[in-house]
Amino acid sequence: MEPLSWTGSIAFLNPLLMIAIAALVLSILIWIVGSILLPEEQVSVNADGTVAASGGIRGLTQQALRFSFLACVGLALAYLVLGILMGTSAGIIGAMSQQFLPVWVALIIVFAMSIAFKRRLGLYGKLYDSPIGMIGFGLVTFWVFTGIFGALDLIVTHDPLVQVSGMKNKVPGTPLPNLEEGEYAWYLLGGDNLARDVFSRMVKGAWIVVQIAPLATLFAFMVGITLGLPAGYYGGRLDTFLSFLANLILAFPVILLFYLLVTPEIVATGVPNYMAAVLFVFPILFIGVLLNSRFYTRPNFRTPLLIGVLGVAIWFYLSLISTGGYVINTDSYRIWGLPTYLDLFDIPGGILVVFVSVVFVNSPTVFRIVRGLALDIKTRDYVAAAQTRGEGPWYIMLWEILPNARGPLIVDFCLRIGYTTILLGTLGFFGLGLPPESPDWGSTINEGRKLLSIYLHPALPPALALLSLVLGLNLLADGLREESLKD
Amino acid sequence: MGLFLLRRVGVMLLTALCLTFVVFFLTNLYPNLEKLAKTQGNQRMSDAQVAAWLDNRGYEQPIVKQYGQWLGIVPGFTNTLDDGQFVGTCVRPGSTPEDTPTFCGLLQGEWGYSTVFKDDVGGIVWKRLGNTGYLMFWVLVLMVPMALIVGVLAGMKEGSALDRSLSTFSIITTATPEYVSGVIFIAVFTSSTVGLKWFKGTATQAMDNPTFENFFLPVLTIALYGMGYIARMTRASMTEVMTAQYIRTARLKGVSFPNVVMKHALRNALIAPFTVIMLQFPWLLNGVVIVETLFNYKGFGWALVQAAGNNDIQLLLAISVVSVFVVLVTQLISDIGYVYLNPRIRIS
Numbered sequence: 001m002e003p004l005s006w007t008g009s010i011a012f013l014n015p016l017l018m019i020a021i022a023a024l025v026l027s028i029l030i031w032i033v034g035s036i037l038l039p040e041e042q043v044s045v046n047a048d049g050t051v052a053a054s055g056g057i058r059g060l061t062q063q064a065l066r067f068s069f070l071a072c073v074g075l076a077l078a079y080l081v082l083g084i085l086m087g088t089s090a091g092i093i094g095a096m097s098q099q100f101l102p103v104w105v106a107l108i109i110v111f112a113m114s115i116a117f118k119r120r121l122g123l124y125g126k127l128y129d130s131p132i133g134m135i136g137f138g139l140v141t142f143w144v145f146t147g148i149f150g151a152l153d154l155i156v157t158h159d160p161l162v163q164v165s166g167m168k169n170k171v172p173g174t175p176l177p178n179l180e181e182g183e184y185a186w187y188l189l190g191g192d193n194l195a196r197d198v199f200s201r202m203v204k205g206a207w208i209v210v211q212i213a214p215l216a217t218l219f220a221f222m223v224g225i226t227l228g229l230p231a232g233y234y235g236g237r238l239d240t241f242l243s244f245l246a247n248l249i250l251a252f253p254v255i256l257l258f259y260l261l262v263t264p265e266i267v268a269t270g271v272p273n274y275m276a277a278v279l280f281v282f283p284i285l286f287i288g289v290l291l292n293s294r295f296y297t298r299p300n301f302r303t304p305l306l307i308g309v310l311g312v313a314i315w316f317y318l319s320l321i322s323t324g325g326y327v328i329n330t331d332s333y334r335i336w337g338l339p340t341y342l343d344l345f346d347i348p349g350g351i352l353v354v355f356v357s358v359v360f361v362n363s364p365t366v367f368r369i370v371r372g373l374a375l376d377i378k379t380r381d382y383v384a385a386a387q388t389r390g391e392g393p394w395y396i397m398l399w400e401i402l403p404n405a406r407g408p409l410i411v412d413f414c415l416r417i418g419y420t421t422i423l424l425g426t427l428g429f430f431g432l433g434l435p436p437e438s439p440d441w442g443s444t445i446n447e448g449r450k451l452l453s454i455y456l457h458p459a460l461p462p463a464l465a466l467l468s469l470v471l472g473l474n475l476l477a478d479g480l481r482e483e484s485l486k487d
Numbered sequence: 488m489g490l491f492l493l494r495r496v497g498v499m500l501l502t503a504l505c506l507t508f509v510v511f512f513l514t515n516l517y518p519n520l521e522k523l524a525k526t527q528g529n530q531r532m533s534d535a536q537v538a539a540w541l542d543n544r545g546y547e548q549p550i551v552k553q554y555g556q557w558l559g560i561v562p563g564f565t566n567t568l569d570d571g572q573f574v575g576t577c578v579r580p581g582s583t584p585e586d587t588p589t590f591c592g593l594l595q596g597e598w599g600y601s602t603v604f605k606d607d608v609g610g611i612v613w614k615r616l617g618n619t620g621y622l623m624f625w626v627l628v629l630m631v632p633m634a635l636i637v638g639v640l641a642g643m644k645e646g647s648a649l650d651r652s653l654s655t656f657s658i659i660t661t662a663t664p665e666y667v668s669g670v671i672f673i674a675v676f677t678s679s680t681v682g683l684k685w686f687k688g689t690a691t692q693a694m695d696n697p698t699f700e701n702f703f704l705p706v707l708t709i710a711l712y713g714m715g716y717i718a719r720m721t722r723a724s725m726t727e728v729m730t731a732q733y734i735r736t737a738r739l740k741g742v743s744f745p746n747v748v749m750k751h752a753l754r755n756a757l758i759a760p761f762t763v764i765m766l767q768f769p770w771l772l773n774g775v776v777i778v779e780t781l782f783n784y785k786g787f788g789w790a791l792v793q794a795a796g797n798n799d800i801q802l803l804l805a806i807s808v809v810s811v812f813v814v815l816v817t818q819l820i821s822d823i824g825y826v827y828l829n830p831r832i833r834i835s
Contacts (some may be wrong), residue, residue: 028652031652032648032649032652035647035648035649036649096809129605209786244498244501244502246503248502248505248506248797250769251502251506251769251811251814251815251818252506252811252814253769253773253776253810253811253814254769254773255772255773255776255788255791256510256791256807256810257776258804259791259795259803260510260514260795260807261513263795264518265514265516265518265519265522265798266516266518266519268518269514269517269518271513285607323644329777405659418662422664425664425666425667426664426666426773429666429777429780430780430792442666445666445667445670446666448670449666449670449673449781452670452673452674452678452688453677453678453679453688454678454679454680455680456674456678456681459670459674460670460674461672463666463667463670464667464671465672466664466667467662467663467667469626470662470663470664471658471659471662471663473543474661474662475658475660480656
């Protein structure tokens with residue numbers, strides 16, 4: 001087998017891409033300088049009430065920017081489409097775009113459906129009016145689909161944990177020495193220090209992030225909302241106490257907290273299990289209070305609903321916190337949990353402690369945001385109207401205040417998933433929590449950085465992957481903020 | 488103002504007490520102590536021997552009492568073992584029962600003894616803090632002006648080309664954590680594969696002899712990540728000020744745009760960023776730990792990693808105290824500064 005070059009037989013596109021990128025950079029610079037130096041567009045009002053704007057040089061710079069940007073996008077698409085069609089004969093780029101084929105299909109379906117029905121989709125549909133938001137959403141969905149399909153073994157070319165002899169630190173596109181039947185012939189992004197496939201590890205790493213980050217953020221939001229709403233609504237001693245606790249956690253430097261919480265010794269004492277048992281109660285409380293406050297006037301409907309929903313939630317809760325029949329299982333003592341035959345799933349101790357500490361670090365910030373919003377919204381007229389109507393405090397908090405605080409909360413949710421991703425990377429970077437052979441991005445960066453001055457390829461792909469995912473989330477949040485401010 | 492300060496300092500002390508107790512509790516959990524006993528004594532000690540070792544050295548006392556000893560408000564633990572060895576919380580290698588002080592804790596200026604560096608913790612922390620302080624100084628010198636300039640330029644005219652490109656730039660920097668940007672910088676500027684070799688990939692020499700070549704990359708890595716956030720806050724504050732009534736009045740009076748920005752808008756727009764910069768310190772502390780590990784610069788963050796990795800309880804406690812103290816003091820400064828800078832609050 002021949003080693004693959006980066007672009008293979010579609011190398012004729014490279015000079016074109018160079019030109020397009022140079023043109024894009026140049027036109028951005030001219031656009032910025034032009035916006036300062038050139039005069040503003042002249043807008044004249046005609047007699048019939050219409051408005052006419054002259055293009056001018058300023059308009060010209062905008063046109064140049066638009067066309068060079070379109071050229072770049074078009075060329076990138078050409079690389080992808082040719083790559084999908086030609087596969088490995090289009091080099092590493094081609095092979096990779098072919099491997100990502102399920103992701104492309106899913107992305108096209110999502111975008112086509114969303115654009116077709118965007119007027120009926122509310123805030124999500126409006127996202128497609130903002131280019132920034134669309135780019136961000138595209139990046140995020142790309143990694144989400146990569147994570148999902150990667151977990152289904154559709155994208156990966158090799159097992160991310162298997163070492164192939166002779167592939168240690170090999171450059172991207174190196175063919176495997178002793179090819180077996182049905183095996184992919186190349187290491188697309190090279191081999192790492194332990195001769196594992198960098199490309200497959202990057203794809204598998206996406207799944208770890210996609211699994212943990214949104215869920216941990218969601219839990220942090222449940223905790224923050226359940227505590228922040230009463231703190232803001234009631235105020236007084238409760239507020240002082242809870243705010244003091246939140247500030248206490250916030251005053252901890254995050255890394256110190258991780259080093260204190262996420263060590264094997266602490267896991268052995270069962271502290272993370274206690275924290276999990278406390279933190280994971282909040283979602284149940286939240287759901288229970290949410291439904292009860294809404295339907296308590298209709299007991300016939302409320303009671304079966306609550307029994308059903310809370311029954312499932314508590315079952316999940318118990319399976320979440322108990323492992324192998326125990327809630328806490330240390331050398332000196334144990335606490336019985338759900339018996340194993342009822343236990344839906346087991347979470348390995350390492351993942352649980354990572355999850356718990358990430359939730360723990362994030363919830364005080366959410367608490368402060370929710371408290372601030374509740375303080376602001378509780379002075380509104382509709383809250384006063386609900387109070388006059390005789391609604392209970394929890395109904396007002398959860399069904400009057402919370403829906404009206406959704407805009408900032410959704411935006412913060414996106415930002416916070418990005419931040420959680422960064423935190424997960426930090427944990428991996430210091431080798432805390434997750435097992436050392438785990439393909440998550442932080443651990444891979446940490447392993448790759450040791451040989452960075454000689455071999456770039458093991459560390460850069462996970463670094464760029466993490467960068468693009470967090471960037472996507474930030475852009476998405478920005479787009480959402482812009483669109484939600486419009487109405 | 489005086490009452491406000493007093494209350495703030497009181498809350499701060501209470502917070503510090505709570506936090507140090509939490510750290511003390513977590514570092515003195517039994518598995519940690521067991522590890523300590525095995526590294527200090529003998530790797531192959533049996534469980535009973537470990538318990539005896541810990542009991543002889545006062546680690547089995549109630550946690551609150553130990554905390555008091557560490558603080559220096561409870562007399563230190565001393566004990567003479569069967570073989571005549573004199574041990575205790577205040578005992579240093581080579582000291583005798585006579586010259587060992589009764590109290591030794593934070594209040595007496597005794598930080599304990601590091602088991603990894605075989606030295607007094609106070610000395611280590613000061614030396615490492617000096618290194619980190621130097622790093623932080625240059626980070627602030629680079630980050631604050633850059634962030635303020637970017638934020639003010641972007642917020643001057645909302646929606647302009649300059650605004651959009653600078654905002655994108657600051658979004659990109661906030662999305663790039665230190666361990667990503669550091670790796671990219673090292674890959675691009677120092678590795679032999681790319682061949683630029685403008686900078687050094689480690690900052691080990693920078694501790695004795697900092698030069699632009701070996702010190703710029705760590706500084707830039709921390710500064711970039713912190714910068715984006717401050718710039719965005721500055722931009723938000725600047726756009727808010729630029730839509731205020733008095734700015735419109737100034738414009739209508741015929742004051743030129745640069746003058747409006749420099750003389751009327753800037754002062755009010757910089758109140759919010761001041762608080763944000765102060766509140767960035769805890770995050771900078773994170774960046775310091777990552778960057779010092781990445782560039783092998785032996786500062787405070789490096790000491791934290793060493794202490795935590797090697798189960799050096801006393802050193803880890805001291806480092807926690809210092810970092811918690813830094814965070815709380817910056818919060819206090821930001822509160823006072825906000826009141827002081829904002830005439831609306833100061834005068835009322």
